[in-house]
Amino acid sequence: MTVKDILNRKGSTVYSVHPNETVYDAIKKMADLNIGALLVLDDGKVKGIISERDYRNKIILKGRTSASTPVKDIMVKQVFCVNSSDSINLCMQLMTEKKIRHLPVLNNGDLAGIISIGDVVKSVIDDQKVEIDSLRNYIAGSYPG
Numbered sequence: 001m002t003v004k005d006i007l008n009r010k011g012s013t014v015y016s017v018h019p020n021e022t023v024y025d026a027i028k029k030m031a032d033l034n035i036g037a038l039l040v041l042d043d044g045k046v047k048g049i050i051s052e053r054d055y056r057n058k059i060i061l062k063g064r065t066s067a068s069t070p071v072k073d074i075m076v077k078q079v080f081c082v083n084s085s086d087s088i089n090l091c092m093q094l095m096t097e098k099k100i101r102h103l104p105v106l107n108n109g110d111l112a113g114i115i116s117i118g119d120v121v122k123s124v125i126d127d128q129k130v131e132i133d134s135l136r137n138y139i140a141g142s143y144p145g
Contacts, residue, residue, distance in 0.1 A: 004084035012113035016041040019072035048075030
């Protein structure tokens with residue numbers, strides 16, 4: 001299973017925010033969309049990522065104001081990306097090692113989508129279900145009864 005398989009199922013919609021928008025606007029957008037992170041894009045290029053965790057650690061716990069703080073001041077600038085042909089196993093390894101929950105998908109430098117840890121887990125479960133069903137069907141067909 002590859003990243004492309006996930007994007008084919010979930011779609012390639014990417015929700016984003018500009019680096020100069022306020023953290024408040026970013027958090028409101030996340031709440032409205034019921035998502036945990038937004039890519040930070042400037043002229044279509046990935047500049048960073050902002051998550052609920054960044055809000056908690058860099059605004060709330062630091063006593064800052066989300067309405068006056070720009071996203072660029074708290075976004076994570078080092079964004080790990082994958083491409084459509086990468087395996088789900090590679091994504092799981094990267095997410096685990098880097099302690100991240102979202103991976104933008106870049107193909108030849110162009111943004112093709114984003115996947116989350118939830119997307120990866122769902123794809124693994126779905127893949128295992130297909131394998132289990134196939135084994136059950138094989139076993140049921142092997143034994144005349």
